[in-house]
Amino acid sequence: MNDLNNHKNTVRFYACKLGKHLELSSFEINMLDIAANYHDVGKAKLPKEIVNKPGPLTVDEYEIMKTHVVFSKNLFESAEKDYIHKDQCSKIILYHHENYDGTGYYKLKGEEIPLLSRIIRITDVFAALTEDRCYKKALDMHRALKVMWNEKHFYDYRIFCSFISILNDDEIFSYRTASFTQI
Numbered sequence: 303m304n305d306l307n308n309h310k311n312t313v314r315f316y317a318c319k320l321g322k323h324l325e326l327s328s329f330e331i332n333m334l335d336i337a338a339n340y341h342d343v344g345k346a347k348l349p350k351e352i353v354n355k356p357g358p359l360t361v362d363e364y365e366i367m368k369t370h371v372v373f374s375k376n377l378f379e380s381a382e383k384d385y386i387h388k389d390q391c392s393k394i395i396l397y398h399h400e401n402y403d404g405t406g407y408y409k410l411k412g413e414e415i416p417l418l419s420r421i422i423r424i425t426d427v428f429a430a431l432t433e434d435r436c437y438k439k440a441l442d443m444h445r446a447l448k449v450m451w452n453e454k455h456f457y458d459y460r461i462f463c464s465f466i467s468i469l470n471d472d473e474i475f476s477y478r479t480a481s482f483t484q485i
């Protein structure tokens with residue numbers, strides 16, 4: 303579960319930096335941090351062979367993988383019973399695999415996807431591509447962005463461009479270079 307823990311912290315860091323850059327309120331940034339903290343915890347409930355599979359998932363495996371968003375939402379709800387904006391935050395977690403073009407898990411499209419889910423989507427994919435996993439090596443920043451650019455229809459374009467624009471900001475540059483030796 304170390305991969306999951308590192309990943310969670312990286313997504314939290316990028317998502318909050320991006321949220322600040324987008325001039326979100328402190329309330330929204332706090333919610334972004336909480337949602338990023340819980341977004342993938344549900345993967346711990348899935349078979350390791352599926353979560354860590356090096357190659358493409360079969361149709362059945364993909365259906366199982368999709369359930370992690372529900373497990374994550376449920377784990378968040380039971381751990382944060384008193385959180386005042388629980389329902390709103392649950393939706394952000396549940397929809398963190400939506401694609402802007404409507405091809406994600408629940409087929410939400412464009413502005414139907416909560417803004418904070420759109421932010422997590424972009425930072426989640428970038429973090430996953432630039433992390434070593436037990437089944438793959440990390441891509442450097444430029445290769446990761448090339449992969450994402452080729453599938454840019456998945457992302458809110460304005461937010462994606464904003465994210466690219468902050469990747470060389472001092473704090474983010476330091477975080478990237480400390481975390482990933484290949485960059």
Ligand SMILES: [Fe+2]
Nearest residue numbers: 341342398399
């Ligand atoms: Fe996820």
